[in-house]
Amino acid sequence: MDKLEYFYHRNLFNDEQEQLIFIWEEGITKVNILEVGFKCENITSKVIKKELILSDYPHQSTSLSVTFENGDSLLFENINDSNNEYSSEYTEEIKAIYKLL
Numbered sequence: 001m002d003k004l005e006y007f008y009h010r011n012l013f014n015d016e017q018e019q020l021i022f023i024w025e026e027g028i029t030k031v032n033i034l035e036v037g038f039k040c041e042n043i044t045s046k047v048i049k050k051e052l053i054l055s056d057y058p059h060q061s062t063s064l065s066v067t068f069e070n071g072d073s074l075l076f077e078n079i080n081d082s083n084n085e086y087s088s089e090y091t092e093e094i095k096a097i098y099k100l101l
Helices: 084-100
Strands: 004-010 021-022 025-034 038-043 049-055 061-069 072-075
Touching: 004 084, 049 084, 061 084, 072 084
Parallel strands: none
Antiparallel strands: 004 021, 021 025, 025 038, 049 061, 061 072
């Protein structure tokens, strides 16, 4: 089994659909939490592009766009993925994911 390198919990602090993102040595697993059950998707394609946008202050908008060789993409956004209270913490999470990928 691959080693888990990072875990990101999207929409834990807002009313949007929750999503769990597991970053493994050999890929990424996205788990969407549904009303009844869950949907799981694996991405094992190589990262070909990543773009990090940082503001001057961690509580303001931060985003990371990741594009994979197979055409899949992921978007991490501190404010949309959490709420204003936790946006600074999510900024740090996004920066860590950028360094890892």
